[in-house]
Amino acid sequence: MHLLDRLEIYLFHRTRLKKWRGRNAKILGWSDETAQSKRFQAIATATNFNDRSVLDLGCGFGDLFRYLDEIYTLDSYTGIDQHRPFIQTTKKRFAQHHLDPSTKTASHFIWGDFSQMTLKPHDIVVASGSLNYRSRNDDYLSSVINQMYQAADKVLIFNLLNADVFPPQPLLVSYNKQAIYRYCKLQCDDVSLIDDYAEEDFTIVMRKPVVQCNLY
Template sequence: MQGWSSHEEQQVRFETFARNMKFKGKRVLDLGCGLGELYDYLSENQRPGFYLGFDQHWSFLHQARKRIGSSQCRFKFADISRATLPEMDIIVASGSLNYQSKNPDYLNEMIMRMFSACKEATIFNLLNIEAFPDQQVLQAYNKLEVLQFCQTVTPNVTLIDDYSDADFTLVLRK
């Protein structure tokens, strides 16, 4: 497991995604896929029809490709902030939008890009600024401000904040 404070916390985030989104048979794009652990989780619970993971760490992708041999799963080296996002049913970002950027509009631009490329929905989680007020590498967010922005993208937005004090999840549906 990479990038999370614990395996248990990562599983809670994945469970939150699975409770609020139907992945079975869907084409899923995972931005910042790391080692492909979301694919592992979904394969046990709601097997997607096709899974494509983007990440900018070769070592993570190498490990994921070596470990996961499914023809329904692919990994691609890509900087998610610059890559062209393929049209997919569901676009996911679990933790990957929490890194600081020099671009003050980074999060809003990513949300718009993800929503434009999805056919059905975008689901992502972010660190809660109430739990992480001062970060040097990561960026935490005010959930109500992010929700308000998402409502300018689509009226079909759900904020989920009952699973952790540390972060929250947003679902944007077409």
């Protein structure tokens, strides 16, 4: 991600951190908790997360971890976010299950720009809300989709704002869902478009073929 894009996103979240207390979904940029949880529901029902390692890109306060952990028995969960205060809060929240003893899964939170990282392979890679920021680099979204798809051993799930409904804004950008679907189809045979949970959003699911091991 371009340094200036990163700075703009940083300032956006810093302003919101001053405005709202605790782990309010508005700090993350959501209009409210319902907008956030509708997206989580679409993600959680898109595939079976049981016994899967999960990589969450742009994890915010780790709310998706909490959501999935209540429904599934995950193998492990790793969240990455470039906003340091979010990662600090999230690490405290889930540190050794100390402050939030109800989670079942071992979790790990990393500070940094995921688009600049070599991502370790995980069964399922997820990005909710983290690809909605405008980029100076025209190829940002396509290169991140490729990067995420490479890191996903089984399934990649991400959501984007829907250009049919969501007008362009200085910080946020929306996309034509059919164009994104077609782009993903170029790389993956099994792609689903989920667009029945919120007018302003859609979710893409890319499933990798199961590799058959022939032992002889």
